[in-house]
Amino acid sequence: MTPTLTAFERSPDRGRGLARDMRVRWALEEVGQPYEVRLLSFEAMKQPAHLALHPFGQIPTWQEGDLALFESGAIVLHIARRHAGLLPDDADARARAVAWMFAALGTVEPPIVERSMALMLERDQPWFEARLPGLDERVRIRLDQLSRRLGEADWLDGDFSAGDLMMVTVLQRLGGSGLLETCPNLEAYVSRAEARPAYRRAFADQLAVFEASQAGEAGGPRACQGEVYAVRPPGHALNV
Numbered sequence: 001m002t003p004t005l006t007a008f009e010r011s012p013d014r015g016r017g018l019a020r021d022m023r024v025r026w027a028l029e030e031v032g033q034p035y036e037v038r039l040l041s042f043e044a045m046k047q048p049a050h051l052a053l054h055p056f057g058q059i060p061t062w063q064e065g066d067l068a069l070f071e072s073g074a075i076v077l078h079i080a081r082r083h084a085g086l087l088p089d090d091a092d093a094r095a096r097a098v099a100w101m102f103a104a105l106g107t108v109e110p111p112i113v114e115r116s117m118a119l120m121l122e123r124d125q126p127w128f129e130a131r132l133p134g135l136d137e138r139v140r141i142r143l144d145q146l147s148r149r150l151g152e153a154d155w156l157d158g159d160f161s162a163g164d165l166m167m168v169t170v171l172q173r174l175g176g177s178g179l180l181e182t183c184p185n186l187e188a189y190v191s192r193a194e195a196r197p198a199y200r201r202a203f204a205d206q207l208a209v210f211e212a213s214q215a216g217e218a219g220g221p222r223a224c225q226g227e228v229y230a231v232r233p234p235g236h237a238l239n240v
């Protein structure tokens with residue numbers, strides 16, 4: 001059965017591939033599995049039909065027969081376990097690849113998201129300028145540690161794996177911040193991943209969705225100085 005994932009009907013990142021359906025699209029392209037995409041408006045994501053699939057009213061979700069999943073990490077892990085190409089055969093190496101997935105989502109992503117949410121939502125606060133250096137520093141610490149571990153290697157642990165896929169999608173969220181550039185080996189790591197044919201196919205597909213959404217439409221999300229802003233219903237923080 002062909003799986004269906006959900007994605008933004010009109011991604012606030014303007015097709016830069018930062019929305020988390022990109023992780024799932026990329027994983028599916030890596031393992032060569034076809035899929036369908038159901039596009040959702042921000043309003044539809046908060047309706048009961050979608051909340052039944054995703055308790056937090058977000059994308060992506062995954063439906064395949066009787067199985068419904070949410071959380072990009074869980075979905076990518078599911079794909080990687082079912083299909084060859086994203087996890088090594090050796091049991092120990094497989095466990096380490098999964099550890100890198102968790103590291104990406106649980107250790108590296110939180111300070112990056114905290115920083116971008118502050119830029120998005122707190123910029124006008126009088127204390128924002130004083131807060132930003134601390135947010136930058138927390139990101140820099142993780143980047144330095146990751147950079148030291150990666151060293152001169154192409155990938156985090158042997159061949160490209162779901163751990164690299166997840167880590168790269170997390171690091172991409174630093175685009176425009178100037179922080180990734182402080183670690184040239186991490187910058188090269190991201191570029192190496194982005195050159196993969198599977199990544200390029202997934203990127204093109206999500207970009208085509210955004211471009212179609214823009215045809216004939218005015219207003220909506222806009223990008224400013226590398227950070228993403230979006231028109232959103234009052235009281236809703238829009239988490240890209």
Ligand SMILES: N[C@@H](CCC(=O)N[C@@H](CS)C(=O)NCC(=O)O)C(=O)O
Binds near residue numbers: 021070071072238239
């Ligand atoms: N931890 C979740 C995060 C999901 C998430 O933040 N999705 C964003 C798009 S990338 C979203 O749906 N934002 C809209 C909202 O939070 O209302 C995952 O990895 O799937």
